[in-house]
Amino acid sequence: MSVAGRAHLTPDRLSDRLRYLVLSMLVIVVAVGIAGLIAVRVATGQVDQLTKGYNPAIDTHTSALIDMLNAETGIRGYVLTGNKSFLQPYLDSKNKVVPTLNATKATLNSVGEHGQDASINVELARANAWLNTYAAPIVATRGKPNISDQRQNQGKTMFNSYRTANNTVSAQLQNKRDNLRAQSTRIRGLAFPTLIAIVVIAILVAIALAVRSARRISRPLTKVWSVVRRLNKGDLNARADEDDGPAEVRDLAHAVNALAIRSSADSVAEREAELFRQRTRLISSTIRRTTNGAIMADHLARGLGSAFEVDRVWLRTFPDDRVPSLTAQWHVERLADLDDPVDEHVEATRSLASRLWESAQIVTIDDHRSYQPSEQGQLLFKIVQKAGATSSMVVPIGDSSSAFGLVWISMVSHPRHWTMTEAGVAQHLAADLAHSLMQAHLIERQAQAVQMLQELDQAKSDFISTVSHELRTPLTSITGYLELLTDGEVGDLPPSASKVLQVIDRNATRLRNLIEDLLTQSRIDAGRLRLDMASVDVAEVLRAVQAAMTPLAASSDVLLDFDCPVSGTLQVYADAPQLEQVFTNLVSNAVKFTPSGGKVSVVAEHDEVEGGVFAQVIDNGIGIPERDIPNLFTRFFRASNASASVTPGTGLGLAIVHEIVQRHGGEVDVESELGRGSTFSVWLPTHPPLAI
Numbered sequence: 195m196s197v198a199g200r201a202h203l204t205p206d207r208l209s210d211r212l213r214y215l216v217l218s219m220l221v222i223v224v225a226v227g228i229a230g231l232i233a234v235r236v237a238t239g240q241v242d243q244l245t246k247g248y249n250p251a252i253d254t255h256t257s258a259l260i261d262m263l264n265a266e267t268g269i270r271g272y273v274l275t276g277n278k279s280f281l282q283p284y285l286d287s288k289n290k291v292v293p294t295l296n297a298t299k300a301t302l303n304s305v306g307e308h309g310q311d312a313s314i315n316v317e318l319a320r321a322n323a324w325l326n327t328y329a330a331p332i333v334a335t336r337g338k339p340n341i342s343d344q345r346q347n348q349g350k351t352m353f354n355s356y357r358t359a360n361n362t363v364s365a366q367l368q369n370k371r372d373n374l375r376a377q378s379t380r381i382r383g384l385a386f387p388t389l390i391a392i393v394v395i396a397i398l399v400a401i402a403l404a405v406r407s408a409r410r411i412s413r414p415l416t417k418v419w420s421v422v423r424r425l426n427k428g429d430l431n432a433r434a435d436e437d438d439g440p441a442e443v444r445d446l447a448h449a450v451n452a453l454a455i456r457s458s459a460d461s462v463a464e465r466e467a468e469l470f471r472q473r474t475r476l477i478s479s480t481i482r483r484t485t486n487g488a489i490m491a492d493h494l495a496r497g498l499g500s501a502f503e504v505d506r507v508w509l510r511t512f513p514d515d516r517v518p519s520l521t522a523q524w525h526v527e528r529l530a531d532l533d534d535p536v537d538e539h540v541e542a543t544r545s546l547a548s549r550l551w552e553s554a555q556i557v558t559i560d561d562h563r564s565y566q567p568s569e570q571g572q573l574l575f576k577i578v579q580k581a582g583a584t585s586s587m588v589v590p591i592g593d594s595s596s597a598f599g600l601v602w603i604s605m606v607s608h609p610r611h612w613t614m615t616e617a618g619v620a621q622h623l624a625a626d627l628a629h630s631l632m633q634a635h636l637i638e639r640q641a642q643a644v645q646m647l648q649e650l651d652q653a654k655s656d657f658i659s660t661v662s663h664e665l666r667t668p669l670t671s672i673t674g675y676l677e678l679l680t681d682g683e684v685g686d687l688p689p690s691a692s693k694v695l696q697v698i699d700r701n702a703t704r705l706r707n708l709i710e711d712l713l714t715q716s717r718i719d720a721g722r723l724r725l726d727m728a729s730v731d732v733a734e735v736l737r738a739v740q741a742a743m744t745p746l747a748a749s750s751d752v753l754l755d756f757d758c759p760v761s762g763t764l765q766v767y768a769d770a771p772q773l774e775q776v777f778t779n780l781v782s783n784a785v786k787f788t789p790s791g792g793k794v795s796v797v798a799e800h801d802e803v804e805g806g807v808f809a810q811v812i813d814n815g816i817g818i819p820e821r822d823i824p825n826l827f828t829r830f831f832r833a834s835n836a837s838a839s840v841t842p843g844t845g846l847g848l849a850i851v852h853e854i855v856q857r858h859g860g861e862v863d864v865e866s867e868l869g870r871g872s873t874f875s876v877w878l879p880t881h882p883p884l885a886i
């Protein structure tokens with residue numbers, strides 16, 4: 195039999211059960227009450243018979259005997275004496291006897307006793323016989339009664355007969371009363387324990403009923419309660435037994451189960467929603483992780499496909515300045531790749547996407563069979579229909595002003611309902627893609643621009659390098675021949691010619707320095723400046739610089755003073771030619787920016803504190819404006835006073851100094867006061883760091 199069948203056959207309701215319990219209790223109480231009443235009734239019935247029947251009947255019966263005895267005494271006294279006064283007791287009693295006996299009978303009848311009626315009637319008859327037949331004629335005689343002995347004996351016999359009848363009734367009544375008394379005592383002795391026994395049994399039955407009912411209610415309730423506790427602890431699979439206990443408890447179990455099913459459905463829905471959120475977050479972050487537009491679009495298509503569990507995702511951007519032109523598609527395995535469905539209608543699709551974009555809308559078609567497209571949506575509808583879609587979502591991709599692409603998410607196998615959440619997520623992801631695509635496009639264009647600039651820069655460096663090399667060869671030839679001329683190797687020259695030669699020599703030196711600066715700078719730019727490290731004596735380097743710079747200083751009428759310790763004390767590990775270029779640049783600047791009559795001092799010493807060499811080039815020339823000092827070591831920078839005084843220069847010298855000193859792990863610094871002179875300080879470590 196099915197559970198439902200059993201439940202149907204026993205409509206076991208809590209209320210019925212309680213009603214049944216209350217009814218049972220009521221029956222028990224009534225039964226106990228009735229039993230008590232019966233016991234009382236039995237006990238009091240005996241007493242009633244005694245007190246209302248036999249005791250008063252015995253009394254009245256005795257009083258009838260007394261009346262008869264009084265009457266007999268009166269008659270006897272009268273017979274013996276003839277004195278009428280003796281008749282008084284007779285007269286007092288004769289009329290009482292019959293009523294008294296009748297009253298005795300009536301009293302007994304009133305308690306249901308009719309067994310004595312016959313005996314009492316006999317007694318009545320015998321009393322009447324004596325009173326009427328014997329006594330009344332004697333009383334009626336006038337004068338002294340003369341009663342024969344025979345008659346007297348006859349009267350005696352009649353009275354004795356009465357006495358016998360009276361005795362019989364008396365004995366019967368006494369006997370009956372004694373029996374009743376004994377019976378009453380017996381009943382009273384039994385009634386109380388019986389009553390107690392009945393009450394005890396009734397209480398036991400009531401308790402058993404109550405316990406049984408309570409158990410049948412509480413047991414299934416406890417089970418339901420334990421299920422509620424398990425549910426509360428998160429065990430959403432816990433279920434209550436819907437077929438156990440009274441109907442109300444079963445209803446409760448059913449309600450608890452319904453609640454559990456709903457909460458577990460809610461929690462499944464919540465988990466699915468969280469999974470969906472995680473997937474979409476993942477799509478966003480993967481899109482942002484790359485700067486390649488095609489990869490981004492691919493991530494979006496793939497991500498949307500798996501997050502939305504659809505059949506196909508197709509995406510394209512239209513030709514636009516803001517983003518690269520690309521298409522991407524993803525589909526379930528059983529489908530084939532799609533040829534660009536909007537290829538022939540790019541402009542129409544673009545304007546539709548733009549309209550959607552402007553109105554912040556997306557298109558969702560749950561079921562293509564029952565969809566009626568608007569006039570504007572006809573084209574799009576035809577396109578997606580042609581591609582075999584049964585259900586579609588079309589989301590525009592764009593920036594603040596207009597759309598530049600669209601994403602089409604579709605089902606092919608069957609229609610599908612697109613939720614608001616999905617629509618929102620698709621819109622959000624399309625916006626993410628738009629933003630990332632634009633950024634990537636911008637970065638790409640920037641990278642292209644940078645590459646172009648680098649190529650240009652490289653071309654410039656190559657050009658400078660080539661030109662410098664090309665200039666260096668003829669300049670070497672010029673200075674070589676100049677030396678021949680000044681040394682008199684080609685014959686004596688007139689004095690005026692030697693002055694001209696000095697000018698040529700000075701400018702040739704300047705030109706050589708310029709070319710060296712340009713070559714060094716282009717080597718630095720190209721990353722080709724290599725340090726050829728060796729142990730170098732800075733004093734020797736300075737002496738070479740002094741030799742080279744002295745003619746220049748002399749021609750400018752500037753006193754050049756070198757103050758160095760003896761050789762061997764300023765030893766550092768360095769690239770000697772580059773170190774020479776550092777000091778050549780600093781000294782030539784000092785000479786250049788010191789008016790004639792001025793002085794340039796070069797001092798160098800061993801750095802006792804940190805080790806290495808500390809050298810200074812000090813002049814009392816034009817100085818440098820304070821605001822220009824921070825930019826001095828920048829390429830092509832020239833202080834405002836240098837430009838104003840039309841002192842020639844490229845602005846490369848100090849930048850090269852700075853670069854070379856830094857590569858040696860050293861430092862260069864400047865202190866200057868406008869109009870009073872400048873001091874350039876160079877510190878070089880004994881051993882440059884290994885990384886150089």
Ligand code: ADP
Binds near residue numbers: 779787826845848
């Ligand atoms: P250039 O000397 O070819 O102009 P530099 O790079 O060697 O280029 O110097 C940059 C600028 O620093 C100079 O144009 C000049 O304004 C300033 N300068 C350099 N040395 C001195 C100096 N000893 N006294 C005054 N100004 C100087």
